[in-house]
Amino acid sequence: xxxxxxxxxxxxxxxxxxxxxxxxxxxxxxxxxxxxxxxxxxxxxxxxxxxxxxxxxxxxxxxxxxxxxxxxxxxxxxxxxxxxxxxxxxxxxxxxxxxxxxxxxxxxxxxxxx
Numbered sequence: 001x002x003x004x005x006x007x008x009x010x011x012x013x014x015x016x017x018x019x020x021x022x023x024x025x026x027x028x029x030x031x032x033x034x035x036x037x038x039x040x041x042x043x044x045x046x047x048x049x050x051x052x053x054x055x056x057x058x059x060x061x062x063x064x065x066x067x068x069x070x071x072x073x074x075x076x077x078x079x080x081x082x083x084x085x086x087x088x089x090x091x092x093x094x095x096x097x098x099x100x101x102x103x104x105x106x107x108x109x110x111x112x113x114x
Contacts, residue, residue, distance in 0.1 A: 001071060001098065002078045003091040004109035009078050017091060018081040030074065032065055035090050043088070050088045057093050067101035070094075078109050085111065 004014070006022055016025055017033040019040060039056055042048035048056070083089035085108060095106035 001075050001095075001104065001106050002109040003095050003106060004078050004080055005082055005084055005089075005091075006080055007084070009080060009109055011078065013076060013078050014080045015074060015077045016081070017079050017094065020082070025080075027080075030070075030079070033061065033070070033079070033090075033094055035061065039090075053088075053090075054093050057090055058097065062094070062097050067098050071098050071102050071104055075104075 006014075006016075006018075006025065012027075014025070014027040016027060016029040019034040019037065021029055035053075035057055039048070039053055039060075043050065043053045079091050079094060081089050081091045083091075092108075095108075098104060098106050
């Protein structure tokens with residue numbers, strides 16, 4: 001499992017975890033990992049902080065899911081959303097959650113580690 005964003009990843013293993021998936025994207029979606037519109041608007045408009053968003057995302061979305069099942073289903077996938085590397089985004093919350101709960105490392109696609 002890796003993560004990336006729509007503008008960067010053009011391979012065949014992409015899975016959208018974005019509520020607003022681009023019309024041109026032809027891959028599958030994982031709606032269980034979509035953030036709510038309230039979370040999206042809250043962070044974009046500055047009504048909630050990144051820390052508040054992460055808490056909400058974990059409590060509202062991730063708490064009801066089995067991280068090992070998500071990992072097993074998507075271990076060969078690249079989970080995609082909109083934000084570029086370095087911008088706050090929920091795909092890295094998912095990656096951290098998978099790492100914490102399963103011990104499997106979830107890297108950002110195309111980022112080299114020394």
